[in-house]
Amino acid sequence: MSLQRLAALRALMASQPTALAAYIVPTADAHNSEYIAPVDARREWLSGFTGSAGTAVVTPSHALLWTDGRYYTQFQKEADLALWTLMKQSLPETLSMEKWLVKNLVEGAVVGADPHTMTREEWTPLQTALSKANMQLVAVPTNLVDAARAQMGPAPPPRPRNPIIPLSVKYTGKTAGQKIEELRSKMAEKKAAALVITALDEIAYTLNLRGSDIEYNPVFFSYLVITATAADLFWGDGVLTEEVKGHLKWEGVELNGKPYEDIVGHLVAMARELAESGDCASSVWLSSDASEAIHRAAAGGDGVKTPLCLISEVSPVALAKLIKNDVELEGFRNCHVRDGIAVTRFFRWLHHQLDAGVAVTETQAADKLLEFRKNESDFMGPSFETIAGAGPNGAIIHYAPARDSSALIKRDEMFLLDSGGQYRDGTTDITRTRHMSGGATPAQKDAFTRVLKGQISVGSALFPQGVKGNVLDSFARKALWDVGLDYAHGTGHGVGHFLNVHEGPSGVSWRPYPHDPGLKPGQILSNEPGYYKVGEYGIRHEDLVEIVAVTKDSPHPRAATLLGDYDGRGVVGFHTLTVVPNQRASIDVALLDDFELAYINAYHKRVLETLGPILEARGLVEDRQWLETECEPISRG
Known part of the structure; x- marks a missing residue:
């Protein structure tokens, strides 16, 4: 099956407006989660390797997978070694993905990736390295592995949307209202008009809610956007249960539920509104671990003459829950x-x-x-x-x-x-x-x-x-x-x-x-x-x-x-x-x-x-x- 799946992906790479010389498939979802749901298990589907870390790169003639020393033995047991090359990233002599691409692709080559599956911290240095070699990194709007899965069948499973569970202050020691007010104070110090939280555990921590959308990880697929006067949760269809509403009300939070799929449009609209103030008077704060797609949306997408200023650094929630x-x-x-x-x-x-x-x-x-x-x-x-x-x-x-x-x-x-x-x-x-x-x-x-x-x-x-x-x-x-x-x-x-x-x-x-x-x-x-x-x-x-x-x-x-x-x-x-x-x-x-x-x-x-x-x-x-x-x-x- 690995040969057939690689062939399907390569055909899609060749059919892009500009044929792709390489396509990158990280082990990632749109939230930079370490462990992922089956809907996001693209690298596993493509390679057969089930380890929780690794990045695949597919070219018309090569299929490589970078992973660390925890998984060398596992990779050799699970992957088809006639098709896949293990890149032992723990070893100093192993070329990094960036260096391999620069060394093995020709000038003018176009490398594609889904910007939802790479963080800004991963995207920017790769883009810089390729640009210096007269190559290009492009954001492919449709995930090509998902498209290949749909072609070959069965299609990727639906994204989980399991019930959200309130967690009492008896266990958390601090209400969600207190946490949000502390974040707003930090936003004021940074002069940030909005804080965009994308990591699932950070959202669960902030709201004192838990879920079960990713096995073993008590989180739920969502985005949280906090401003000085509002808190918007992008989750499922946006409808919150009475139990969750009651929990949040008791904890001093007024939360607006919105559909999960609306996050990009919401950020683009918010950025365009904020950009009208000009001169970086209003900024959006988000984690450098947020995806490249979310960074682009928070800056206003392609619809603003001057992209909105972003504060992209370690998340204040990550430091708080530490x-x-x-x-x-x-x-x-x-x-x-x-x-x-x-x-x-x-x-x-x-x-x-x-x-x-x-x-x-x-x-x-x-x-x-x-x-x-x-x-x-x-x-x-x-x-x-x-x-x-x-x-x-x-x-x-x-x-x-x-x-x-x-x-x-x-x-x-x-x-x-x-x-x-x-x-x-x-x-x-x-x-x-x-x-x-x-x-x-x-x-x-x-x-x-x-x-x-x-x-x-x-x-x-x-x-x-x-x-x-x-x-x-x-x-x-x-x-x-x-x-x-x-x-x-x-x-x-x-x-x-x-x-x-x-x-x-x-x-x-x-x-x-x-x-x-x-x-x-x-x-x-x-x-x-x-x-x-x-x-x-x-x-x-x-x-x-x-x-x-x-x-x-x-x-x-x-x-x-x-x-x-x-x-x-x-x-x-x-x-x-x-x-x-x-x-x-x-x-x-x-x-x-x-x-x-x-x-x-x-x-x-x-x-x-x-x-x-x-x-x-x-x-x-x-x-x-x-x-x-x-x-x-x-x-x-």
Whole structure:
């Protein structure tokens, strides 16, 4: 099918008013969402590659896909390698998409893309690079992959429009009215006549509403335009339920519902009206992550002599929701306890099943874990598709077991489980790796322990408030780097509050996050180093951590040794939220120093003291006993 789909796309490229020398197909929707709905899964339809990141480029004779190290193994399993070339963008010798196009296309070549699927930050540098080479980047008004899907059948599915769910201030800690007034104050400072919010999680956050239009992400397809006197939500057919209206009224918001498809026309009309004031007296503020199409519309489209001035920078909503308030933070702490109960019960169950000789597949394990999470209060669903990797599948970083070919989890292999939950009071994301008989090989124990050392190094680090997250990345890798090992993904990502499990603009990675404002108390990040031996096993340890202010008197393992506060900048560190034991049997104690050994024992003591009484109160005696064994202190004897 990939050959037929490429042929259909190439025919459409050739039929454009000016034939396209290349067509770009990002993994994207019109809102720059990381995870997308089936209606927007164009790159997947075209290439067969199902990973959540990657950009395809199709020319009359080539089909290439750029993706990062998380997906190399997956791409080679899923794509037709006779048709598609993998461009390993994590490797320094790999040409970027811009450089490849400039090198391989002839002067005068026209490159096409759907401007709704590329941000202004992506569009502008590509346009500049092509222009310098006497090439052209054009906005193709109709998405050519959608047209090819319609020709070949079946047509793309309709865009989801599931019910919108109000989220009480009991969980959010701040009303939507307060949030909008704070945004209007920021607009006044910027002298912006309007703020256009395009990211789905930012809209959900601002209005204290949630949805289910994208699987695992509690968001709904919409745009939000805020002015000094109005707030317009472009959603579905524009009709809001009485429940949503009542929620917004109580929270002090007067919201006008308008059809989703009207956003471009609304922005063009607004821009033309504002442009009449002239001299950039009125500007429109929008995120640089908004699509090129929205930027063009907000500037007035083709109908104004002088395009309206735009303020295009990191969204104020992204910066606001990055710092969780006290209610949100308390929710994160509480939901991690409930999630810890579910994950602990699952691992006890899985070991019991395998020890009894019962066959359990990866998908059966994921389903059982979901059962345990459903028993916990305020659980709303998984926060992403569970990665249940048995043996060699654990080395596929973003592996997802298929129901019709799910592998058996074997007692003599490593098993990597990366999963998370959406709760009304927070979002969880945890990875634990276990050898299912406890008999890991020396090499596996070595890797397991080095990854754990890296996680401890990050989790116990102290650093100046405001430092960028990428500064911490090497801490996680040092124990692996010492012996020539590494992993091909970042070390930490931000996490939303009952929102997207991956949340910007901060994170910890070998590549700097471009809009990272610096780490401050109240942020939630993951701490997840790993190691992957392709074809054999994968190891990853992941906790979520809360950034906290630290003084000499704080309950932080390194607080007592503080001599200063970085000349007044302030000391911050991490508090680990996740409460699930690591597998003691897979730790090589000889690799641990005294601090690391004490750290692990203190963590396991906290896990037992936190979860033990809850399990006991519920009468879950076997789960309580299993946890107690897993949390026994480790010694060098």
